[in-house]
Amino acid sequence: MSSTVDISLKLLSRSLGGSVLVKLRNGKLIRGLLQGYDQHMNLVLEGAEEIAPNAQVTKLGVIIVRGDNVVMLSPSVIRTEEGGQD
Amino acid sequence: MSSTVDISLKLLSRSLGGSVLVKLRNGKLIRGLLQGYDQHMNLVLEGAEEIAPNAQVTKLGVIIVRGDNVVMLSPSVIRTEEGGQD
Amino acid sequence: MSSTVDISLKLLSRSLGGSVLVKLRNGKLIRGLLQGYDQHMNLVLEGAEEIAPNAQVTKLGVIIVRGDNVVMLSPSVIRTEEGGQD
Amino acid sequence: MSSTVDISLKLLSRSLGGSVLVKLRNGKLIRGLLQGYDQHMNLVLEGAEEIAPNAQVTKLGVIIVRGDNVVMLSPSVIRTEEGGQD
Amino acid sequence: MSSTVDISLKLLSRSLGGSVLVKLRNGKLIRGLLQGYDQHMNLVLEGAEEIAPNAQVTKLGVIIVRGDNVVMLSPSVIRTEEGGQD
Amino acid sequence: MSSTVDISLKLLSRSLGGSVLVKLRNGKLIRGLLQGYDQHMNLVLEGAEEIAPNAQVTKLGVIIVRGDNVVMLSPSVIRTEEGGQD
Amino acid sequence: MSSTVDISLKLLSRSLGGSVLVKLRNGKLIRGLLQGYDQHMNLVLEGAEEIAPNAQVTKLGVIIVRGDNVVMLSPSVIRTEEGGQD
Numbered sequence: 001m002s003s004t005v006d007i008s009l010k011l012l013s014r015s016l017g018g019s020v021l022v023k024l025r026n027g028k029l030i031r032g033l034l035q036g037y038d039q040h041m042n043l044v045l046e047g048a049e050e051i052a053p054n055a056q057v058t059k060l061g062v063i064i065v066r067g068d069n070v071v072m073l074s075p076s077v078i079r080t081e082e083g084g085q086d
Numbered sequence: 087m088s089s090t091v092d093i094s095l096k097l098l099s100r101s102l103g104g105s106v107l108v109k110l111r112n113g114k115l116i117r118g119l120l121q122g123y124d125q126h127m128n129l130v131l132e133g134a135e136e137i138a139p140n141a142q143v144t145k146l147g148v149i150i151v152r153g154d155n156v157v158m159l160s161p162s163v164i165r166t167e168e169g170g171q172d
Numbered sequence: 173m174s175s176t177v178d179i180s181l182k183l184l185s186r187s188l189g190g191s192v193l194v195k196l197r198n199g200k201l202i203r204g205l206l207q208g209y210d211q212h213m214n215l216v217l218e219g220a221e222e223i224a225p226n227a228q229v230t231k232l233g234v235i236i237v238r239g240d241n242v243v244m245l246s247p248s249v250i251r252t253e254e255g256g257q258d
Numbered sequence: 259m260s261s262t263v264d265i266s267l268k269l270l271s272r273s274l275g276g277s278v279l280v281k282l283r284n285g286k287l288i289r290g291l292l293q294g295y296d297q298h299m300n301l302v303l304e305g306a307e308e309i310a311p312n313a314q315v316t317k318l319g320v321i322i323v324r325g326d327n328v329v330m331l332s333p334s335v336i337r338t339e340e341g342g343q344d
Numbered sequence: 345m346s347s348t349v350d351i352s353l354k355l356l357s358r359s360l361g362g363s364v365l366v367k368l369r370n371g372k373l374i375r376g377l378l379q380g381y382d383q384h385m386n387l388v389l390e391g392a393e394e395i396a397p398n399a400q401v402t403k404l405g406v407i408i409v410r411g412d413n414v415v416m417l418s419p420s421v422i423r424t425e426e427g428g429q430d
Numbered sequence: 431m432s433s434t435v436d437i438s439l440k441l442l443s444r445s446l447g448g449s450v451l452v453k454l455r456n457g458k459l460i461r462g463l464l465q466g467y468d469q470h471m472n473l474v475l476e477g478a479e480e481i482a483p484n485a486q487v488t489k490l491g492v493i494i495v496r497g498d499n500v501v502m503l504s505p506s507v508i509r510t511e512e513g514g515q516d
Numbered sequence: 517m518s519s520t521v522d523i524s525l526k527l528l529s530r531s532l533g534g535s536v537l538v539k540l541r542n543g544k545l546i547r548g549l550l551q552g553y554d555q556h557m558n559l560v561l562e563g564a565e566e567i568a569p570n571a572q573v574t575k576l577g578v579i580i581v582r583g584d585n586v587v588m589l590s591p592s593v594i595r596t597e598e599g600g601q602d
Contacts, residue, residue, distance in 0.1 A: 005124025007130045008150045010118040026543070026587060027112070030149075030583045036523025041152055048590075063590045064524045066557055066583070067152070069541075071112060074134075093208025093216045094236045110223040111241075113198070127238055153238070157198060160220075177300045179294025180322045197284070197327075212323055239324070243284060246306075246321045265380025265388045266408045283370070283413075297408055325410070330368060332392075332407045351466025351474045369499075371456070385496055390458045415456060418478075419494040421509070435562045437552025438580045455585075457542070471582055497582070501542060502566075504579045 002027035012037045015075035020045070023071045030065065034075070101161035106131070109157045116151065118151045120161070127153035184209045188249035195243045202237065206247070211233070213239035270295045273333035278303070281329045288323065292333070297323035356381045359419035364389070367415045374409065378419070410428035442467045445505035447513070450475070453501045460470065471497030530551045531591035536561070539587045546581065550591070557583035 015034050022030040022043065027086040029052075033047030100121050106114045112150065113140075118131030134146040187206050194202040194215065201224075202216030220232040273292050280288045281302065287310075290303030306318040359378050366374045366387065373396075376389030392404040445464050452460040452473065459482075462475030478490040530555030531550050538546045538559065557588075563574040 006124065008124065008128045011130055011148070013151055013541050024587065025112070026541070030588075036527075038522065038524065041150075042524045044527055046563070054090075058589075059589055063588045063591075064527055064529070064557075065588045068154070069154050069587045071110065071155045072146075072149045072151045074146055076147070079119075093209065094211065094214045095215055097208075097234070111198070122177055127236075150228065154184045156238050158202075158232075158235045158237045160232055162233070166202070178296065180296065180300045183294075183302055183320070183322055199284070213322075240326070241284065242324050243327045244288075244318075244321045244323045246318055248319070261369075262352055264382065266382065267407070269380075283358065285370070299408075303421055326412070328410050329413045330404075330407045330409045332404055334405075335378045350450065352472045353466065355466075355474055355492070369456070385494075386493075397443055414455065414496050415499045416493045416495045418459075418490055420491075424491070436554065438554065438558045441552075441578070441580055443562055453540070471580075498584070501540065501580050501585045502546075502576075502579045502581045504576055506577075 008035075009039065011075065012041075012073075021074045022065060022075065023048075023073075024065070024067070024069045025071055028062070030063070032060070032063065035062075040069070041070050041073070043067070043070070079085040095123075095125065096113065097161065098159075106163040107160045108151060109159070110151070110155050111157055112155070116146070116149070118146070118149065121148075124153070127156050127159070128158070129153070129159075148156075181209075181211065183247065184213075184245075193247040193248060194237060195245070196237070196239070196241045197243055202232070202235070204232070204235065207234075208247045210239070212241050213245070215242070215245075217240070266294075267297065269333065270299075270331075273280075277334040279332045279334065280323060281331070282323070283329055284326045284327070288318070288321070290321065293320075295299070296325070299328050299331070301325070301328070353381075353383065355419065356385075363420040365418045365420065367417070368379070368395065368409070368413045369415055370413070371420060373422075374404070374407070379406075382411070385414050385417070386409070387414070387417075434472070439467075439469065441505065442471075442503075449505065449506040451504045452495060453503075454495070454499045455501055457500070460493070462490070462493065465492075468497070471500050471503070473497070473500070474501075525555065527591065528557075528589075535592040536591075537590045538561070538581060538591065539589075540581070540585045541587055542585070546576070548576070548579065551578075557589070559583070559586070559587050559589075567573070 012034070016067060019031060020034045024030065028050055030045065030050055032048030034042040034043065035046045043065040045063050045065065048063045050058040050060055064068055087130055093148040093157030098120070104120060105117060106120045107141040110116065115132065116134055118134055120129065121132050129151040131149050131151065134149045136146055184206070190206060191203060192206045196202065200222055202217065202220055202222055204220030206215065207218045208216040215237040217235050217237065220233055220235045222230040270292070275318055276292060277289060278292045282288065288303065288306055290306030292301065293304050294336055296303040300324040303321050303323065306321045308316040308318055345421055356378070362378060363375060364378045368374065372394055374389065374394055376392030377388045380386065380388035387409040389407050389409065392407045394402045396402055442464070448464060449461060450464045451470055454460065460475065460478055464473065465476045466474040473495040475493050475495065478493045480488040480490055485516030497516055528550070534550060535547060536550045537577055540546065544566055546561065546564055548564030550559065551562050552560040561579050561581065561582040564579045566574040567577055
């Protein structure tokens, strides 16, 4: 259990290259490989796809998501830092 | 009864590791273990789940909630500071 | 009748420990004991409860309300400054 | 006819202690005695009441209105500056 | 045809004392004599009235309009600067 | 094909005096001669008119559009810089 | 797989001159050749067209999109940096 203030950026950093699920303000759900982010939570996703409420999937390819549209983000896999020092 | 101005960050700090209930602007209710936060009220929750109005629960896992979507947050348990120095 | 510019923070200060009624942007009405606040009107309420339009009450316990969701706030009791120094 | 840039703060200043009518973003109409304000148009009103479209009045007492909810504000009485220098 | 960057403040300045029509974010239309403004487009209008879609007019008197509610503003008369230097 | 960062202000500059079409957040479409702008995309339009979805046109005259209501702007004619220095 | 913080500006830079698909807050979908952008994600698009949900296309020509209306942006072609220095 970590408790640093910048834990969200740390979590984003450890999610790089992995699949993330992003819920947007307009209610849309986006899934993709996290290729980059910044402190505004602007995101670059690769192989992104929109998942409709009925589970229908629309391919989006590479996308930039503007951070202020993000409600929440969930990494599906988090790289652990085994054997390394922070 | 404390009355310092930064009481909300203090309360967040004392809620770390405990379960919190978060009400979002889109009306959604999220519950999870508070793993981190920052001054914008960006939150990192572990074992998060969305609670629908009909009490149906959807597992979300680890999530980052962007602070400007937070309406209110309620810690279910607050660690008291007995016998310790802050 | 006071007329200082910072009268709202002063009023919040004098309401500490007392019950306040908070109207939120989502139309919800919250009542609780004001335990803290800051200049963004982030609030910490104790013994908070949500009051539905039909007067039904939902217990919320201790909550942090993010200031930008506050429409208005009404202290039910204001401590007067009789005989005391601020 | 005055034409200074800070005319709105001046008008608020001259309305202190008098009754003002405030239209909020949520469409509500509030009336009360203006006891204070700041540059964000945060307002403190005394003897405030909400006026419903059907003219029904709800007593609110002393309230703080967060400035970013204000659409417009109308002083019912403006103190003139007869015989005084500003 | 002028092309300076601060043309909007200039246009407001030249509209002082004249009638302006203001369209608000809530869809309302306000008409009044422009008595003041600032760089946020906060406006002070005298003899203001709200014009309903059905052309019904409601008297508002002197009002302060918070700038971030303004969508657009149209001066009905613009003082020309004939024979004067700016 | 230009690729400078300030290309949008450059495009606005080159559109001065020409007709522009502006889409607003409230869904309205405005057409007028661009007389001025600033870095917030506040616009001054002359001979402005609102174009309803059914193509009905309402004359607005000279208007100031507050930049944060602008979704997009399209110049109908762009002055080319042939034979001139910027 | 790059992981720098400014990856979104880099991606925009590499998309210059190519076709991009832009999803706006109002739900509209815009396609056009990216001619410019800035750090607010203000965009200049050439040959822009709006794509309705029923796939109907409306020609918009050259447009400026105000960045705060952008939800996400997808370059259809990304120039690779083979054999060149940035």
